[in-house]
Amino acid sequence: MFGHERGAFTGAVKQKLGRFELAHNGTIFLDEIAEVSPAMQVKLLRVLQERTLDRVGGEKPVSVNVRVLSATNKDLEREVAEGRFRQDLFFRLHVITVALPPLRERGADIGMLARHFVGALAPKINPKVSGISTATIERLARHAWPGNVRELANIIEQALVFAEGDTILPEALPMALGSDVTGASVMIASETKALPEVLEDLERQLILRAYEKAGKVKTDTAKALGIKTSALYYKLEKYGIE
Numbered sequence: 566m567f568g569h570e571r572g573a574f575t576g577a578v579k580q581k582l583g584r585f586e587l588a589h590n591g592t593i594f595l596d597e598i599a600e601v602s603p604a605m606q607v608k609l610l611r612v613l614q615e616r617t618l619d620r621v622g623g624e625k626p627v628s629v630n631v632r633v634l635s636a637t638n639k640d641l642e643r644e645v646a647e648g649r650f651r652q653d654l655f656f657r658l659h660v661i662t663v664a665l666p667p668l669r670e671r672g673a674d675i676g677m678l679a680r681h682f683v684g685a686l687a688p689k690i691n692p693k694v695s696g697i698s699t700a701t702i703e704r705l706a707r708h709a710w711p712g713n714v715r716e717l718a719n720i721i722e723q724a725l726v727f728a729e730g731d732t733i734l735p736e737a738l739p740m741a742l743g744s745d746v747t748g749a750s751v752m753i754a755s756e757t758k759a760l761p762e763v764l765e766d767l768e769r770q771l772i773l774r775a776y777e778k779a780g781k782v783k784t785d786t787a788k789a790l791g792i793k794t795s796a797l798y799y800k801l802e803k804y805g806i807e
Contacts, residue, residue: 573622585618588631598635599644606651613657668710676702682721690725697733704735711763723771726789739770769804
């Protein structure tokens with residue numbers, strides 16, 4: 566965060582600027598701010614109040630002018646009340662608040678985001694794909710999205726691997742999204758699993774489909790998935806795929 570001077574510790578062979586100095590006269594984004602340790606909270610408070618910082622091993626303060634954006638999925642007011650987050654730091658950060666609802670409450674955004682991810686990911690995964698069908702977007706809209714936008718990006722990435730033409734059709738979606746069940750039943754099924762389990766299920770389905778599509782040729786499967794063959798061997802064993 567704050568950099569160090571040459572010789573400040575073993576291995577510090579040259580001066581290194583921290584993130585705040587690199588963002589001087591610009592913007593720094595602090596994700597998961599509620600997870601910051603108490604010691605780091607004190608240092609952040611000083612930067613915000615005094616607009617100065619100390620590099621590790623430094624002898625004088627360094628002035629910085631930085632706009633700070635922060636994000637969290639926790640209730641910071643509750644964290645303050647329970648003593649896990651400094652109140653003075655909270656008030657320094659709490660100037661303008663933007664509440665971002667989960668993706669399941671922003672169904673109208675799913676199509677726009679899906680098209681964005683197709684445009685961003687298709688050139689390196691499946692360049693022949695240029696769009697996504699209305700039926701596919703409707704299928705995506707029925708999912709509960711426990712993993713929010715990151716899960717949507719992951720789903721589009723998987724669908725690009727299996728897309729046959731220039732458009733992502735419903736059959737290219739992972740099997741977890743491939744049936745015509747109702748949105749309510751999808752939501753209930755998704756909420757019975759923790760996010761890591763959901764993502765592992767999706768990864769297993771992706772690997773299995775790529776493996777079968779490649780005729781169980783491991784080098785071709787690894788290439789299609791964009792991973793090393795050694796990593797594929799590990800995952801085949803992990804998920805019990807013959």
